[in-house]
Amino acid sequence: MSEYRPRDLDRKWQQRWASSRAFEVDVDPSRPKFYCLEMFAYPSGHAHVGHVRNYIIGDVIARTKRMRGYNVLHPFGWDAFGLPAENAAIKGGLHPEVSTRGNIAHMKGQLQRLGISYAWERELATCDAEYYKWNQWLFVRMFEKGLAYRRRSSVNWCPSCQTVLANEQVVDGGCWRCGIPVERRDLEQWFFRITAYADELLDGTDALSRWPDKVLTMQRNWIGRSEGARVTYPLEHPPGSGVGDSASAIEVFTTRIDTIYGATFVLLAPEHPLVAGLAEQSKDPASFRRQVQAFRAQDRAARMSGEIEKQGFDTGFRAINPFTNQPVPIWVANFVLGEYGTGAVMGVPAHDQRDFEFARKFNLPIRVVITPDGRPLDADGLAEAAEAYGTLVDSGEYSGLRSAEAQPRMVAAARARGLGEATVQYRLKDWGISRQRYWGTPIPMIYCDTDGIVPVPDGQLPVVLPTVAQFTGRGDSPLAQVPEFVDVNCPTCGGPARRETDTMDTFVDSSWYFYRFADPRNDRQAFDPAVVRYWLPVDFYSGGVEHAILHLIYSRFFARVFRDLGMVDHSEPFTQLLTQGMVLKDGAVMSKSRGNVVDPDTMIQKYGADALRLYVMFVAPPEKEVEWTDAGLEGSFRFLARVWRLVDHWVDAIGGEGVARGDVYLTVNAAERTLRRKTHETIRRVTSDIEERQQLNTAVSAMMELVNELYAFSDRAVTGAPGRRAGEDVAHAGGMERRETICVVREAVEALVRMLAPFAPHTAEEMWERLGRSTGLGAAAWPACDADVARAEEIVVPVQVNGKVRSRLTVPADVSEQELERLALADSAVRTYTTGKAVKKVVVAKGRLVSLVVQ
RNA sequence: GCGGAAGUGGCGGAAUUGGCAGACGCGCUAGCCUCAGGAGCUAGUGGCCGCAAGGCCAUCGGGGUUCGAGUCCCCGCUUCCGCACCA
Incomplete structure (x- = not known):
């Protein structure tokens, strides 16, 4: 009787796998x-x-x-x-x-x-130069293709991490890593043009059938494709001098051009480029700028607290609604996003909730131009915006059309006058990858006063990260403080030039x-x-x-x-x-x-790697959250020890390379046949649980069932009695079993050990070796399911009377529907519920259940 | 607010196509074995009624479809996750 000592097994097999290079592979087209x-x-x-x-x-x-x-x-x-x-x-x-x-x-x-x-x-x-060299190589390729570019823009800045963050790395207005609220800064940055692939990345999600829906939904939302139109609102009186000349119109993005006759104002984001010019020309530029500044400062704080109150002010200027040709006031509003669309929107209070709230607050006119169900709406009586599509009213030549019909015609009309076009807008923005930090891949670019931005030639890659001795945490790039790194000769003209000192976002790696x-x-x-x-x-x-x-x-x-x-x-x-x-x-x-x-090592020390592995797989399906319990881990350890004792008990009888002759299975008795069925059914279940369903927890429970079955079988085999007998110790089997028993048990134990191997590899390898198998649990060691054996020859079919199970029939597995119905009606337990009543209906689900309706 | 997922014993969870709800494990109870047991083996373990056979109730709550619903449909509640003025 040997004891289950997982720590010894862990060491032994880990050494063996390493020395035999068990998991190293090469290309093998065969x-x-x-x-x-x-x-x-x-x-x-x-x-x-x-x-x-x-x-x-x-x-x-x-x-x-x-x-x-x-x-x-x-x-x-x-x-x-x-x-x-x-x-x-x-x-x-x-x-x-x-x-x-x-x-x-x-x-x-x-x-x-x-x-x-x-x-x-x-x-x-x-962080190996042999790896990040290829980051740099790829960066240069992307630069050549226009997929990497540099521009000045307003970016997310984490004051704690002292670096720029991509949009994806801002979570709830804070840094994804430290949670500190991000600030906005205007900086020259390198970007990857991921938006060039926006449509493809979106459409590609449809083909990812083996990804979780949740992830696909999140990606689709993130890309945020929306189809609409850009529409130009000319300024009423283009300012005659200065900034105004080149910006004599406001372009808005809308997905609801069908509501344009209801646009009673235009809103600009505080960051909108036109805002500065309008401030200049306004009656009180100082006050104008002060209000804009207040909105821009507010933005940061607002992001954290969620909802902010809608605020805005009238610029005093007006723009022309290109469809009604009426002037509408231009306001600056705190809730209009500078980064999305054109940074300007048309305000349609009757049909957009945000505009509705804004209009009510500032007493701007509300014009109904859509009737959702054909019944006219009253602008004064609206409690909220009517955002649904419907039929256009008070919309000039478009009145009477459905929204879906009107939209393309209105876009075409705007386009014909040079005042608009259909566009697709994405929430996704280009990926800013510059980081003002040390510990990352140097961006392989050189700035030359003569030649501009020049990539480092491939032959000079990698640009090796220099060793920096001092880390100050100041807000500029640490590499900028290393003159030997910064100072370089221009690859094109050979003159003095400077290296880029930012490093790449680690998500590039x-x-x-x-x-x-x-x-x-x-x-x-x-x-x-x-x-x-x-x-x-x-x-x-x-x-x-x-x-x-x-x-x-x-x-x-x-x-x-x-x-x-x-x-x-x-x-x-x-x-x-x-x-x-x-x-x-x-x-x-x-x-x-x-x-x-x-700490996994503490658990391994106590219970061995396999118990930990098995428990973590057994406790819940892989994608679910789980609560750690020490008791559960002990349970898995007990299971492995139980398997160990089982193998120990049978090893003398079934060990060695003996192969069962096929005909031995023809003479098995009922108990042996039951065990064989369980063996093959378990193979089927475990295989599909791992490969198809990825329900690793139920794969483990199936193996536990097989072990329970083997224990029950061992008890019978030991005692010679058909039933279980309390107190029998399975550890004293002796060597008196029938040849059939030995073959059936060998088949079951071998299958069990093999299927256990992915979960508890050290224990399984050791048991396999103890069973005297000379070849390890390597390639092609997975057991095969014999479907004929796995199929039960007798099944138990429940019989329902008026929806309640009243009897169970034990019948041959291939029983016909007619026979099943006959047996059900003849069953004595069933008859007590049917005598004196009319059987109104009989439903037979073949091989599953019989359902009777009586009255 | 919008979108997604989920809600089953004391606990983790199972039920694969609409067909016996609670597999398997944890915990608990009892018996056996034992010098001993925090080991092992065996049995029991959703609730209520009953000596028992058996019966009734039960998968978040309420309706519905169906011979039959944890599973499908409608309404509501709760939890978790994601997005959050994206025009």
């Missing part, structure tokens, strides 16, 4: 490939069980696919650039390079102690790392297209839902950039996406500051 990937990790120092859950999910998939005969690529790496390491350095700690390398070493050890089957020879870190994994040591290219063609796209990708927009939309963008560079031949990089739920402790997300982290 085998189907499977690329299994978990989002790589930011090396924060310590992984807690919440992080680790994701890697276990991926590992179960990877190990299963490997056993199913796939050539499985399962790599891991480090999203190693980023602010926390640099911030720690500012606080007087270690250089980011040193702390990052140390954190990587520790976290890698944690993953290895979990027995995650990574191809570690492909490990990469984005993570937008293509999954390609590099296919060919991680290539020093001539970012990757060999032929190798990528074999491995990509990623078949299974899992990670946190917090990347639903950020990383996943950027990666989809990069895939298209590589495609248009001719380097990949797909558009979507991730075929299937799983967003795993978080692990909570005491009802809250684990975090160092809360002090509620569960």
Whole structure:
């Protein structure tokens, strides 16, 4: 009798996998490939069980696919650039390079102690020059294609992180990382033209059938495509001098041109370019500017608190509604967004709730021009705006048309007069990637007074991040303080020039790392297209839902950039996406500051890696949030020990390479037949739970059922009695079993050990070895389900009378509907409910149920 | 406010196509084994009534469709998530 000692097994098998390079793979066109990937990790120092859950999910998939005969690529790496390491350095700690390398070493050890089957020879870190060189190379390609460009614009600035943030990185008005409210700053920045792919990124979501709807919805909303029109409102009296001349009209964006006859004012965002000019020409420029300034200052605070009160003021100027030809007042309003559309809107109070509130507050006229249900609306009696589509009224020649008919005609009319055109507007904006920080990829650009902006020639890449000794945390780029870095000769004219000193957003690093994994040591290219063609796209990708927009939309963008560079031949990089739920402790997300982290190493020390792996898979479906409990982990440990004892009990009888002769199954008894059925049914369930349904929790419970069945069977086999007998110790089976019993049990135990391998690989490998199998649990080791065996020959069919189950019939599985009906009506328990009553209806669901209606 | 997902025993969860609600595990109870048990084995464990056989009720609440609803439809409540003046 041997004891289950997981810690010894962990060590033994982890060493063996490493020395045999068990998980390293190469391109092999003769085998189907499977690329299994978990989002790589930011090396924060310590992984807690919440992080680790994701890697276990991926590992179960990877190990299963490997056993199913796939050539499985399962790599891991480090999203190693980023602010926390640099911030720690500012606080007087270690250089980011040193702390990052140390954190990587520790976290890698944690993953290895979990027995995650990574191809570690492909490990990469984005802070390696061999990696970020290709960030720079790609940046230059994008610059050449006009996909990377520089412009001055108002950007999000995090005062705490001392850097610019992309729109995607602003959450609830605050920095995604530290939560501090962001400010607006005008800065020269590099942008990636992701909007060039807006339509494609949106349409592409339809094809992502194996992504969660939630993520697709979030991406669609983020892209925010809306179709409408730009319409020009000429100024009533174009100012005769100065700024006004070139800006003698206001262009608005609207999705509801059908309501334009109801436009009774025009609203400008405080940031609108025309505002300064109007202020200049106004009666009281100082007061005008003061009010604009108040709105702009307000914006920041308002973002945090949510709703702000609508405010505005009349500029005193008027514009001409191009459809009514009537002048309407121009107001500046705090709720009009400068960044969206044209920064100006037409105010249609009768049919837009915001305009309605604004008009009521400032006593602006309300004109009804749409009747939703044909019944006239009274402008004075409106309680809220009538936003629904309907039939146009009081709209000149368009009166009487439906909204949908009117819109294209009105756009065409505006266009004919040069006062408008149909446009599509996106919420998505170009991705600002400049960061005024040190610990990132240097942007490979040079500024020359003669030649302007010049990319670093490919031959001079990588632009290596210089070692900086002092981190001050001041608001300019640390690289600007390194003269040896900044001062450079212009690649074109050779004269003195300056390097760009900003670094790239780290989301650039993570937008293509999954390609590099296919060919991680290539020093001539970012990757060999032929190798990528074999491995990509990623078949299974899992990670946190917090990347639903950020990383996943950027990666989809990069895939298209590589495609248009001719380097990949797909558009979507991730075929299937799983967003795993978080692990909570005491009802809250684990975090160092809360002090509620569960350390995987502590758990491994106590129960072994396999118990931890199994518990995390068993506790809930992968995408659900779970609450950590130590008791649950103990339960999984008990299960593994139970399996261990089972194997221990049978090992002498079933061990060795003996192969069952096919005909032995012809003489099995009833108990043996039941066990065989359970075995094959379990294979079917576990296989589909892992591969198709990704319900890893029910895969585990199916195996638990098989173990329970094996225990019950062992009891019978031991005692020779048909039923279970309390007190019998299954550990003393002796060697007296029938040949049939041995074959059936061997079949069951072997299948069990194999199916357990993805979840509890160390325990399974050890048991497999103890069973005397010379080949390990490698390729093609997955058990096969015999559908004929899995199918029950007898089934129990419930009989309902008026919707209540009154009897159960045990019948052959292939019983006909007629026979089932006959048996049901003849059943004595059923008859007590049917005698003296009329059977009005009989419904037979073949093989499932009989339902009688009596009266 | 808009959009999405969800609501099932004491707890985590299962029910795959509209067909026996509560698989599996945790916890709890009892028996066995044991020097001992925080080990193991066996049995029980949604509620109510009943000695029992059995019956009734039960999947957030209320309606509906159906022979049959946790599952489909309508109304409402609650929770979580995302978006949040996007014109």
